[in-house]
Amino acid sequence: MALVTLKPYKEPELYLECNNISPDAFAGKTAAEISELEVREGKTRVLLGDYFEVSGKPGDTAEETDIHIAGDCSRIKYLGTKMTAGSIKVDGNADMYVGGWMKGGKIHITGNVHSFCGIAMEGGEIIVDGNAENYVGSAYRGDWRGMRGGTIRIRGNAGNDIGTFMLGGTIIIEKNAFIHVSTHAEGGCVIIKGDVEGRVGGQMVKGDIYVLGKIQYMLPGFKKIGTVEKDIDGVSASFNHYIGDLGERHPRSKGKDIYANLFVMAS
Amino acid sequence: MAEIVIKNGFVIDPARKINGDVMDIAIRDDKIVEKVGSGAKEIDARGKVVMTGGVDIHAHVAGPKVNVGRLMRPEDKLFKSPNAQAPYRVESGFSIPSTFKTGYDYARMGYAFVMEAAMPPLHSPHVHEEIHDTPIIDQGALPVFANNWFVLEYLKNREIENTAAYTAWLLMATKGYGVKLVNPGGTAAWAWGLNCLTLNDPVPYFDITPAEIISGLIETNEYLGLPHSIHIHQNSLGTPGNYEITLDSFRLAEGVKANNRFSRDSVMHSTHVQFHSYGGDSWRNFESKAKEVMDYINGQKNITVDLGCVTLDETTTMTADGPFEHHLNQLNHLKWANTDVELETAAGVVPYVYDKDIKVCGIQWAIGLELGLYAKDPMRTFITTDHPNAGPFIRYPRIIKWLMSKKAREETLESMKYTDKVIDATDIHSLDTERTLYEIAQMTRAGPAKALGLSHIFGSLAPGMEANVVVYDLNFNDMPDDPEQIERAFLRSSNFIKSGDIVVKDGDIVSHGNKRTFWVNAKVKENPQVIRDIHEKFLKEYTVGLGNYTVWDCLAPNPYVIDIDVEA
Ligand SMILES: [Zn+2]
Numbered sequence: 075m076a077l078v079t080l081k082p083y084k085e086p087e088l089y090l091e092c093n094n095i096s097p098d099a100f101a102g103k104t105a106a107e108i109s110e111l112e113v114r115e116g117k118t119r120v121l122l123g124d125y126f127e128v129s130g131k132p133g134d135t136a137e138e139t140d141i142h143i144a145g146d147c148s149r150i151k152y153l154g155t156k157m158t159a160g161s162i163k164v165d166g167n168a169d170m171y172v173g174g175w176m177k178g179g180k181i182h183i184t185g186n187v188h189s190f191c192g193i194a195m196e197g198g199e200i201i202v203d204g205n206a207e208n209y210v211g212s213a214y215r216g217d218w219r220g221m222r223g224g225t226i227r228i229r230g231n232a233g234n235d236i237g238t239f240m241l242g243g244t245i246i247i248e249k250n251a252f253i254h255v256s257t258h259a260e261g262g263c264v265i266i267k268g269d270v271e272g273r274v275g276g277q278m279v280k281g282d283i284y285v286l287g288k289i290q291y292m293l294p295g296f297k298k299i300g301t302v303e304k305d306i307d308g309v310s311a312s313f314n315h316y317i318g319d320l321g322e323r324h325p326r327s328k329g330k331d332i333y334a335n336l337f338v339m340a341s
Numbered sequence: 342m343a344e345i346v347i348k349n350g351f352v353i354d355p356a357r358k359i360n361g362d363v364m365d366i367a368i369r370d371d372k373i374v375e376k377v378g379s380g381a382k383e384i385d386a387r388g389k390v391v392m393t394g395g396v397d398i399h400a401h402v403a404g405p406k407v408n409v410g411r412l413m414r415p416e417d418k419l420f421k422s423p424n425a426q427a428p429y430r431v432e433s434g435f436s437i438p439s440t441f442k443t444g445y446d447y448a449r450m451g452y453a454f455v456m457e458a459a460m461p462p463l464h465s466p467h468v469h470e471e472i473h474d475t476p477i478i479d480q481g482a483l484p485v486f487a488n489n490w491f492v493l494e495y496l497k498n499r500e501i502e503n504t505a506a507y508t509a510w511l512l513m514a515t516k517g518y519g520v521k522l523v524n525p526g527g528t529a530a531w532a533w534g535l536n537c538l539t540l541n542d543p544v545p546y547f548d549i550t551p552a553e554i555i556s557g558l559i560e561t562n563e564y565l566g567l568p569h570s571i572h573i574h575q576n577s578l579g580t581p582g583n584y585e586i587t588l589d590s591f592r593l594a595e596g597v598k599a600n601n602r603f604s605r606d607s608v609m610h611s612t613h614v615q616f617h618s619y620g621g622d623s624w625r626n627f628e629s630k631a632k633e634v635m636d637y638i639n640g641q642k643n644i645t646v647d648l649g650c651v652t653l654d655e656t657t658t659m660t661a662d663g664p665f666e667h668h669l670n671q672l673n674h675l676k677w678a679n680t681d682v683e684l685e686t687a688a689g690v691v692p693y694v695y696d697k698d699i700k701v702c703g704i705q706w707a708i709g710l711e712l713g714l715y716a717k718d719p720m721r722t723f724i725t726t727d728h729p730n731a732g733p734f735i736r737y738p739r740i741i742k743w744l745m746s747k748k749a750r751e752e753t754l755e756s757m758k759y760t761d762k763v764i765d766a767t768d769i770h771s772l773d774t775e776r777t778l779y780e781i782a783q784m785t786r787a788g789p790a791k792a793l794g795l796s797h798i799f800g801s802l803a804p805g806m807e808a809n810v811v812v813y814d815l816n817f818n819d820m821p822d823d824p825e826q827i828e829r830a831f832l833r834s835s836n837f838i839k840s841g842d843i844v845v846k847d848g849d850i851v852s853h854g855n856k857r858t859f860w861v862n863a864k865v866k867e868n869p870q871v872i873r874d875i876h877e878k879f880l881k882e883y884t885v886g887l888g889n890y891t892v893w894d895c896l897a898p899n900p901y902v903i904d905i906d907v908e909a
């Protein structure tokens with residue numbers, strides 16, 4: 075694997091939109107060419123090199139390219155947008171849209187991420203050691219085609235609207251989440267290892283949610299149908315099994331209605 | 342005095358029966374002239390095709406329902422909104438582009454005039470605000486009449502003179518261009534949760550039938566002598582088996598003569614006929630009736646049509662046919678917006694994905710093209726997509742490609758999942774017709790200009806006409822084997838001169854032009870009863886005062902008003 079290192083040396087006055095920081099955009103280029111890649115600061119065109127010192131050399135393909143950002147990206151948006159392979163590691167925080175529309179490869183953020191992390195993701199892996207704000211793995215605003223594949227792991231807390239319109243893939247929140255989990259989802263799996271305040275599975279058609287802590291306010295559209303033993307992300311426990319959202323349309327398969335499943339750890 | 346000469350292009354101008362002659366086209370200021378001086382700016386069109394600017398007779402490009410679509414579908418803009426290039430405005434959206442993108446995209450394709458196809462009268466100020474914000478292209482808007490309480494009440498009593506006086510007033514009040522009918526009676530019935538699916542279903546409360554509304558408005562239109570005929574979106578749109586209702590509506594025009602001073606021969610423009618040429622009695626046995634419908638139109642000379650071709654894209658449907666949009670939402674479960682416009686109309690908006698791998702969509706695609714290929718008179722058959730209902734207007738070049746190239750049609754047909762089923766349900770596979778550039782110019786320029794009563798300024802390159810001249814990178818004598826090149830050439834013109842102003846160069850916008858708003862001011866003899874009715878209805882029924890209803894002049898700051906004196 076070939077490593078490219080970006081070292082931030084100047085704080086942008088606005089936020090930088092860096093769709094171009096991805097193994098796909100870097101592959102096959104020299105460090106000098108990477109410095110010349112265009113990014114946006116508000117409505118102004120700037121170059122990656124205006125804000126980052128670029129060193130090392132990428133591989134010929136995205137798959138052979140690792141990117142290490144040796145510093146904080148709190149004012150950097152769109153890291154790894156649409157990336158298909160390779161990896162990005164950030165020493166610190168990142169702003170919105172980390173790994174949006176990502177198809178493959180791996181992103182590791184050692185700090186926190188802002189909203190829209192893994193939005194409409196199709197494949198690959200995102201790991202955030204800190205917290206995430208809102209819209210982890212959700213669909214783009216207005217779109218009914220959300221996350222389709224891949225894995226997002228937030229080791230800290232997450233905000234609201236997790237997995238909206240999710241169709242596939244896995245989202246793991248290791249601590250607590252606020253409200254709106256898997257709203258409108260038609261597939262995929264969300265695991266919340268801490269507590270959730272409420273609105274879990276609203277208008278959910280298909281898919282699974284696991285809550286290993288407590289749900290403060292259950293939605294009335296979910297009905298308990300039994301108790302099951304499950305081994306979820308390294309935790310073996312007994313779960314209350316609910317189906318729902320009973321207020322939503324549901325597909326039929328082999329003569330049976332298909333519901334979404336909500337598993338809440340039995341206390 | 343600005344002079345331009347477009348030199349040595351292959352000129353295609355069906356209005357003068359010119360088909361590919363190598364000629365110069367001279368422009369002085371905003372008009373085409375015989376000759377210009379030696380100091381004129383020269384544009385070299387050698388080896389390229391030269392036509393007059395395109396005329397779009399039917400598109401939904403401005404106003405509340407377009408804007409509801411924009412608000413409801415932020416995802417329509419995703420990755421489709423490139424950064425602005427100074428001094429031009431940012432362009433955003435695909436099926437419901439921003440006003441700026443709308444103007445720029447039409448201009449890149451060489452279009453000079455676009456008719457907004459359905460203006461809710463109460464919201465006409467919004468329509469005009471958006472038209473004003475759409476650069477370059479000239480535009481008009483058709484207010485909707487066929488579910489309007491005044492019209493229903495007058496026509497129920499067969500009061501043509503009163504309908505005409507009200508129509509003239511509404512055109513003036515809304516700065517409207519002509520008489521649009523959308524699902525006559527059906528949209529009014531929708532206020533009761535009902536619809537009118539045949540021409541004889543009575544409208545609840547008003548007790549009038551769609552057939553009576555259509556006939557009454559044809560009569561009204563010809564009484565006033567408006568530049569355009571009635572423009573109708575018929576009942577039962579998008580329903581298997583609806584072609585018989587379509588033919589029934591056409592028959593209402595039989596024997597009616599056009600009365601106007603604008604060289605218009607038609608008395609009915611039937612829009613997006615693709616949606617109205619369906620056979621079968623369910624989506625299972627859904628099939629094309631394009632031949633039956635076009636056979637009738639071929640023989641009935643006082644009807645014009647536009648195609649409403651399905652382009653196999655993800656798009657946004659929007660129509661004043663409220664019940665239809667509800668029906669669509671029940672089919673696809675996507676987002677649905679619906680509104681009722683008091684006393685006048687209604688509207689709905691639903692996103693739609695015409696997937697080439699769904700059998701029904703493939704058949705719809707074929708029907709639109711079959712109609713375009715079966716048409717015997719390209720002067721009465723116009724290319725549209727009912728933008729954005731069957732697809733966005735930026736696909737016109739793709740439709741031209743399909744109509745001009747059997748190879749292109751076969752490629753699309755072959756790429757479908759249900760090719761054989763589409764072939765079984767349509768004639769598309771056996772149709773060998775390939776439209777010529779001359780016919781395309783009829784279907785996109787000369788024809789629609791004549792149907793709109795605008796053939797004295799648009800639709801031809803004759804001296805005296807508006808200086809709208811477009812150059813396409815196509816060699817008339819050596820057309821490309823690769824049909825993709827046809828689409829590319831029509832999508833981004835080499836040059837487009839709009840009203841004497843060079844607005845496009847090598848496919849890029851280079852000027853904001855001087856757009857105008859066309860509307861029709863029909864002066865009728867003062868009609869005290871209608872004036873009293875208007876005052877009374879506004880007092881009793883409307884939520885707005887009459888004084889706040891009329892479109893202010895400042896909303897159409899660059900008007901082109903067509904005055905008509907209606908003889909008493
Ligand atoms: Zn329409």
